[in-house]
Amino acid sequence: MEIIIQIGIALAALIVGALVTHLAWKKSVANKSVEILREAEIEAEALKKDKILQAKEKYIALKAEHEKSVASRNQQVASMENRIKQKEASLLLRKEELQKRHKEIEISKNELAVIKENLENQLGLVEQKNADLDKLHKEQVAKLEHVAGLSAEDAKNQLIESLKAEARTESMSYINEIMDEAKMSANKEAKKVIVQTIQRVASETAIENSVTIFHIENDEMKGRIIGREGRNIRALEAATGVEIIVDDTPEAIILSGFDPVRRETARLALHKLVVDGRIHPARIEEVVNKTKNQIEEELIEIGKRTTIDLGIHGLHPEIIRLIGKMKYRSSYGQNLLQHSREVANLCAIMASELGLNAKLAKRAGLLHDIGKVPDDEPELPHAILGMKIAERCKEKPEICNAIGSHHDEIEMTTLLAPIVQVCDAISGARPGARREVVESYIKRLKSLEALALSYPGVLKTYAIQAGRELRVIVGSDKIDDKAAETISFEIAKKIQDEMTYPGQIKVTVIRETRAINYAK
Secondary structure, three states, X not given: OHHHHHHHHHHHHHHHHHHHHHHHXXXXXXXXXXXXXXXXXXXXXXXXXHHHHHHHHHHHHHHHHHHXXXXXXXXXXXXXXXXXXXXXXXXXXXXXXXXXXXXXXXXXXXXXXXXXXXXXXHHHHHHHHHHHHHHHHHHHHHHHHHHHOOOHHHHHHHHHHHHHHHHHHHHHHHHHHHHHHHHHHHHHHHHHHHHHXXXXXXXXXXXXXXXXXXXXXXXXXXXXXXXXXXXXXXXXXXXXXXEEEOOXXXXXXXXXXXXXXXXXXXXXXXXXXXXXOOOOHHHHHHHHXXXXXXXXXXXXXXXXXXXXXXXXXXXXXXXXXXXXXXXXXXXXXXXXXXXXXXXHXXXXXXXXXXXXXXXXXXXXXXXXXXXXXXXXXXXXXXXXXXXXHHHHOOOXXXXXXXXXXXXXXXXXXXXXXXXXXXXXXXXXXXXXXXXXXXXXXXXXXXXXXXXXXXXXXXXXEEXXXXXXXXXXXXXXXXXXXHHHHHHHHXXXXXXXXXXXXXXXXXXXXXXXOOOOOOOO
16 A cells, blocks of 8 residues: 555656646746747837838939929920920011011002002003104105105115125125135144144154064073973974074074064063073973963053053953053054054044044044054954954944044044044154154163263273163273173163163173284
């Protein structure tokens, strides 16, 4: 029993302890919940204050924006009110001006009515006076007819006939005087126009021949150009159609041919081969073909540049190429391209002097000798051939007629034809231009000789072959053979750098020793 009682007491103690622990835990939970509630209330209060501040800031921003928009609208309204007031003021001014004008118009209407009434009165007086004058005129005519025994119509016819006869006589005398004066002054005026045209155009002419000299640095290159058993020179002649003469002339090879284009092709090809150093038949054919293409491009470029310089446009590409080809053709001692350019300028000046179309005249002058440089060589005069080429290239009929008739092969049908004929003759023989060419030619030769004389050891210099060769004689006691070669090179280099000249200039230095004795 005691054990049971003790167990019961122990259980009761445990239950009491558990109740006490439970109550303590419950109390601590209650305290924690109170603290959590307090913290939640504090956070809620802080969040509430933050939200209130944000709401206030947003309210202030919205209020400021609203006030700004209201202010801008008020400003717009005020500006609109100002504009309306200005318009009202301008309308009032216009209204006042219109009222003034209306009053002025009413006043002018009254004045016009008065003026009209006065004019009507004056017109009535004038009509009455005219009627009186007609009546008096008729009376006077009747009296004259009675006195003269003729009617007014008959007298009028007689007067007209007498005036016609008198006017015819005077006009014939005037016509005769004008014809005589024109005959007297025609030759003078024509000479004046031609002289003015010549004075306004002056160009130098260059004499060309059928030989071109190709210079080489040393005579050893001649053997390489000839090749083994002459195969290189034969290949070059076959490819270019030019005769190549290799003789004893020092440092020079002669290219001979009647076609300047072929000679130029041979010269350029030979220059490329000498510079490159590889000279054999296959290489020769390749270089010649490339050079021919280069010459063709150069012909087109020269033609285009010529037409641009002269201000001539719309030419057919074939004609432009033929114009470039003129550069390598001579006509009676003149370069054909320079001659054609000169004739074009002469034609333009003369046409403008005579009141004709200067552009057409310049075009006809440039193309007048186009028949001298065709790709094929038909048996036709160059004027007719040039006319056919121009017709094929759609040139105007007056241009074609001027080209075909400038040597009287066909009849002249336009005024351009005699102008081209005259200008061609002027360009062919112009004493004024020749004098200028001779002076510049002499000056160039003198400067050429003076340049060589400036070197030490040079005794005499001679410019020969129209300035294409310079012979320099040096003293044998001052200059040896090696120095002579050096002087030749230096003179040639200085001429090339400092002077302007056509073609090439060959510099030959001569050093000789003479022993002279006399037999007595």
